[in-house]
Amino acid sequence: MELWQRNFQLWLASIDMNMIATALVIMAAAYLVGSINTSIIVGKLKSNIDIRDHGSGNAGMTNAMRTMGKKAGVLVLLGDALKAAIVLTAVRLVFRDETAMYTYLYAAGMGAVLGHNFPIFFKFKGGKGIVVSSVVIFFASWPVGLGSLAVGLIIILTTKYVSLGSILGGISAVGFAFIFNRGNMQLVAFLAFLAILSIKMHRENIARLFNGTENKVGRKKE
Numbered sequence: 001m002e003l004w005q006r007n008f009q010l011w012l013a014s015i016d017m018n019m020i021a022t023a024l025v026i027m028a029a030a031y032l033v034g035s036i037n038t039s040i041i042v043g044k045l046k047s048n049i050d051i052r053d054h055g056s057g058n059a060g061m062t063n064a065m066r067t068m069g070k071k072a073g074v075l076v077l078l079g080d081a082l083k084a085a086i087v088l089t090a091v092r093l094v095f096r097d098e099t100a101m102y103t104y105l106y107a108a109g110m111g112a113v114l115g116h117n118f119p120i121f122f123k124f125k126g127g128k129g130i131v132v133s134s135v136v137i138f139f140a141s142w143p144v145g146l147g148s149l150a151v152g153l154i155i156i157l158t159t160k161y162v163s164l165g166s167i168l169g170g171i172s173a174v175g176f177a178f179i180f181n182r183g184n185m186q187l188v189a190f191l192a193f194l195a196i197l198s199i200k201m202h203r204e205n206i207a208r209l210f211n212g213t214e215n216k217v218g219r220k221k222e
Contacts, residue, residue, distance in 0.1 A: 019100060026104050027111035030087045034115020037126050038079030039064045042072050052125055056215070059119075060127030062162050066215075077131055084112045084135035092139070102140070106190045109136035113194065117201060128201040130166045133194050137173050140187055143180040148173035160216035163205035170198040 039059040043051035047068055052059050055067040061080065065073025091108045095101040113133050119126040134152075138145030152169025156162055173191045181187050199206070208214035 019103065023104055023107040026091065027107040030108040030111030031115040032120070033083050033087050034112035034132060035119035035121045035126070036083055037116065037119045037122055038083070039076045039127060040119075040122050042075050042079070043068065046072055058127055059122070059125065060129075061131055080116065080127075080131040081135050083116075084109075084132045085139075087112050088136065088139040102186065105139060106186065109133075109140065109190070110193065112136065113197065117197070128166070129194075129197065130170075133170060133198065136194070137191065140190065141177065141181055144173050144176040144187075144191070147176035147180070156217065161209065161214055162217055163202050163214060164209060167198055167202050167206070170195040 037059050039051050039061065042064060043049045043054075043059075049067075051064055051067060055063040057063070061073050061076045064076040087108050088105060091104045092101060095104050113129040113136060115126075116132045117126050117129045118124040134145065134149060137148055148169045151172040152165040154165075155168050156165035159165070170191075174188060174195055177184065177188045177191050205214055
């Protein structure tokens with residue numbers, strides 16, 4: 001606990017108004033990039049549909065794959081991962097000071113996920129942010145990213161529920177942060193934000209899981 005308090009105090013001491021302003025600008029820019037929803041774009045170009053009017057109504061990889069096929073799902077996966085990677089790579093390249101860089105990285109990650117989930121270009125109705133969040137977690141801490149990905153994949157493979165794997169993978173990231181990044185309260189808080197947001201975005205899936213009506217991998221949504 002003392003290590004956490006010391007690191008948190010050092011982080012607070014490093015923050016000034018310029019850093020806050022820069023973080024807000026980065027978050028806003030990342031939000032705009034995140035708002036470029038690959039699933040909606042692929043749906044329009046490939047099938048001339050609004051993916052949000054089909055299947056689960058979610059503008060994400062899973063619904064794209066179920067509605068338009070595996071190739072479309074792969075395109076959405078690559079597009080969503082790429083937009084997050086571009087924003088986060090830019091932050092890493094521009095900012096060299098480690099404390100500032102991670103602060104801006106968290107701001108960019110938060111903006112990218114919020115943009116994907118609530119895209120300004122598509123009436124604020126997007127996806128659930130799992131692919132984008134996964135990329136963000138890897139950039140924040142690759143050991144945590146690997147652990148979270150492993151948990152998510154194991155849950156999906158054993159239960160066939162993508163939603164359950166996504167939720168538990170996000171929650172497990174917080175636990176892995178305690179293991180691999182002991183003392184980094186900022187990372188834990190950031191991952192907790194992503195986990196809570198994931199639960200919120202999956203609230204309908206959670207209800208269906210409890211009711212036994214959630215769709216499984218390999219079965220098209222009726």
